[in-house]
Amino acid sequence: MTRSPRLAALELRRFGRGRLPRAALVALLVLPLLYGALYLWSFWDPYGRLDRVPVALVNDDKGATAGGKRITAGDDITDGLRDSRTFEWHEVSDAQARAGVEDGTYYLSLTLPADFSHRIASSSGDSPEAGALQVRTNDANNYIVGQISRTVFAEVRSAASTKASRGFLDKIFVSFSDIHDQTVTAAAGADKLNSGIGKAEKGSKDLADGLKDAKSGSGELAKGLKKLDTGSGDLQKGARQVADGTQALADQVNGVYADAGPFLKDNEKTVGDTARLVSDSAKAVGDNLETLVKLAPGTAKAAHASAAVLDEVYRARCEKAPVPDPACPQLKRAERAAAETATVADDLNTLIADQHGDLKTMRDNLGALRKQADALAARAPHLSEDVAHAVKDINTLNTGARKVAAGAERLHTGLGTAHTGAVALDQGIGTAKSGAETLNGGLYKLSDGSGKLAGGLHSGARKIPDYDKRDRDRRTGVMADPVRLASQDLHRAPNYGTGFAPYFIPLSLWVGAMVAYMLIPPLNRRALAAGASAWRIACAGWLPVVAVGVLQVTALMAVLHWAIGLRMLRAAGTLGFLFLVTTCFAALVQWLNARFGAAGRILVLALLMLQLTSAGGTYPVQTSPGFFAAVHPFLPMSYIVEALRRLITGGGLGPVWQACGVLTAFTAGALALTALAARRRQVWTPARLHPELTL
Numbered sequence: 001m002t003r004s005p006r007l008a009a010l011e012l013r014r015f016g017r018g019r020l021p022r023a024a025l026v027a028l029l030v031l032p033l034l035y036g037a038l039y040l041w042s043f044w045d046p047y048g049r050l051d052r053v054p055v056a057l058v059n060d061d062k063g064a065t066a067g068g069k070r071i072t073a074g075d076d077i078t079d080g081l082r083d084s085r086t087f088e089w090h091e092v093s094d095a096q097a098r099a100g101v102e103d104g105t106y107y108l109s110l111t112l113p114a115d116f117s118h119r120i121a122s123s124s125g126d127s128p129e130a131g132a133l134q135v136r137t138n139d140a141n142n143y144i145v146g147q148i149s150r151t152v153f154a155e156v157r158s159a160a161s162t163k164a165s166r167g168f169l170d171k172i173f174v175s176f177s178d179i180h181d182q183t184v185t186a187a188a189g190a191d192k193l194n195s196g197i198g199k200a201e202k203g204s205k206d207l208a209d210g211l212k213d214a215k216s217g218s219g220e221l222a223k224g225l226k227k228l229d230t231g232s233g234d235l236q237k238g239a240r241q242v243a244d245g246t247q248a249l250a251d252q253v254n255g256v257y258a259d260a261g262p263f264l265k266d267n268e269k270t271v272g273d274t275a276r277l278v279s280d281s282a283k284a285v286g287d288n289l290e291t292l293v294k295l296a297p298g299t300a301k302a303a304h305a306s307a308a309v310l311d312e313v314y315r316a317r318c319e320k321a322p323v324p325d326p327a328c329p330q331l332k333r334a335e336r337a338a339a340e341t342a343t344v345a346d347d348l349n350t351l352i353a354d355q356h357g358d359l360k361t362m363r364d365n366l367g368a369l370r371k372q373a374d375a376l377a378a379r380a381p382h383l384s385e386d387v388a389h390a391v392k393d394i395n396t397l398n399t400g401a402r403k404v405a406a407g408a409e410r411l412h413t414g415l416g417t418a419h420t421g422a423v424a425l426d427q428g429i430g431t432a433k434s435g436a437e438t439l440n441g442g443l444y445k446l447s448d449g450s451g452k453l454a455g456g457l458h459s460g461a462r463k464i465p466d467y468d469k470r471d472r473d474r475r476t477g478v479m480a481d482p483v484r485l486a487s488q489d490l491h492r493a494p495n496y497g498t499g500f501a502p503y504f505i506p507l508s509l510w511v512g513a514m515v516a517y518m519l520i521p522p523l524n525r526r527a528l529a530a531g532a533s534a535w536r537i538a539c540a541g542w543l544p545v546v547a548v549g550v551l552q553v554t555a556l557m558a559v560l561h562w563a564i565g566l567r568m569l570r571a572a573g574t575l576g577f578l579f580l581v582t583t584c585f586a587a588l589v590q591w592l593n594a595r596f597g598a599a600g601r602i603l604v605l606a607l608l609m610l611q612l613t614s615a616g617g618t619y620p621v622q623t624s625p626g627f628f629a630a631v632h633p634f635l636p637m638s639y640i641v642e643a644l645r646r647l648i649t650g651g652g653l654g655p656v657w658q659a660c661g662v663l664t665a666f667t668a669g670a671l672a673l674t675a676l677a678a679r680r681r682q683v684w685t686p687a688r689l690h691p692e693l694t695l
Helices: 004-016 019-043 046-052 073-084 094-103 116-124 143-266 268-287 289-319 328-354 360-463 469-480 496-519 525-530 534-564 571-596 598-614 626-634 636-649 654-681
Strands: 054-059 064-066 069-071 088-091 108-112 134-137
Touching: 054 073, 054 094, 064 116, 073 088, 073 108, 073 116, 094 108, 094 134, 143 360, 268 289, 268 360, 289 328, 328 360, 496 534, 496 571, 496 598, 496 636, 534 571, 534 654, 571 598, 571 636, 571 654, 598 626, 598 636, 636 654
Parallel strands: 054 088, 054 108
Antiparallel strands: 064 069, 108 134
């Protein structure tokens, strides 16, 4: 075993002899670098260069108006996309976008339709519609770009949806405030309604009480009108009798006046003269009483004649006239005076005849006669006019009596109607009284219900939120995007290349070992020819490739770190682990080449493909078909990828130690199998002398 390093050194020294071997050694060192560095460089940060990917943007949005505000969602999204520099946006027409995506000018297109803002604005209306972003891709151009665009446009859609939701929800919160204010107003109105209904309930009670009193009054009114109706019937009869009486009086007076009127008018002077004559005669008698004694008999006759005239006048103007003359009292007195004068004259004549000495009494009677005669003489000139006026008054009285009779009849009829109406009124007031009592009961319930309504509205107003602008903005933000992703990268890879480094680095080291064994024999020929032990032969063929592998790792990691920018959290650990990886890969490739010869090179390539597909370097192995998930735990690269992730980006070292154990086991096992193959190679067989295939 101690001679194995010297044999390995001799194998490497062989590459220093001549220009071509040295070039081969350099190529051997650079080849893993090309694999690892170029792969990682090309994949280093593809998302950071998406702004170089040409993409068509079609903004056909016409805008919309909602709530008095102009909405231009298409322009807003267009400005946001240009500012984001997610892609290299080209604003073109829809036809240009279609043609460009088809011929590969653009990898994809995003179209904002003409009704985009209208649909966004409809979220606050009666018929909300969802806005649609139209994405057109062509996987024939590039499948990965389509996948990336779906992620990017999902974020665009989410941002647009959030913005639309904010506007919609803001209107909802404003509506909450409006509902709160309107509910407060409704509660105040309900308070007024409750107060008004309370007053109405009290009024209805007063109305019911008043209608109760009115019912009593209407009953009394009906009874009183019944009595009035009966009394008006009697009044009608009495008024008719009075009218009949005044008619008879008027007829009689008019008849008498037709006869006596002309007489009085023609004899006014005679009556006056007669009265003055009587007066003068009485004076003369008084003055000439002595002479009267002598003249008494003649005077008595004259007095009787005058009394007869006055009696006729009185009967004509007062008893027979239809309307008594207003001067009838005077005529009556005059008539009585004339009669008394005649009586006095008779008495005087008798007295004078019987008692010639008793003259004092005669003188007194003559004085009274004189006064009465003077009064008659004073009325005589107007006696006809007074009688005519009296007749006129009697006719007027008759007309009035007839009108009174007609009015009494109408009064009787009206009181009959009034009595009927009063009875109906009494019944109606009774119905109204019942209705008022029912109304009072209903208003009492309504008052109680309006009180509960007011209380409920006040309670509801307290429960309805009233948001100010600050609260609306905060709540709208939360509800428009209620679920936030509070992501926490526990050992974040800064870019795409760093994430893929654990996958591409072992790939390059495997290729390096594979190419190394194309130049370096897996089994040292000198050791084989000298009949050295199998382990010495195996180590002599393994150590040169390990040395080359260490140089490959050093060169590769230096370029990745200093040239490309790979940052390793545990740089020393990474280098040490990769040294272990290259020793393991060298042992595995050596065994396959030593055991299977030319076919081993094909197996090395096949094993590489198998490890790449089952290591989980890109997608989780759980997403691969079941075969790859089944072989995943049995291949070294599976553990290498997991360990490098922890060494480069951070995390627990458990997988690293596990990988070290696995790689050590694989290395020891491969070396043991190579030693076994070396022992077999020390025996020559016809197959070795004439191989079926040589590479």
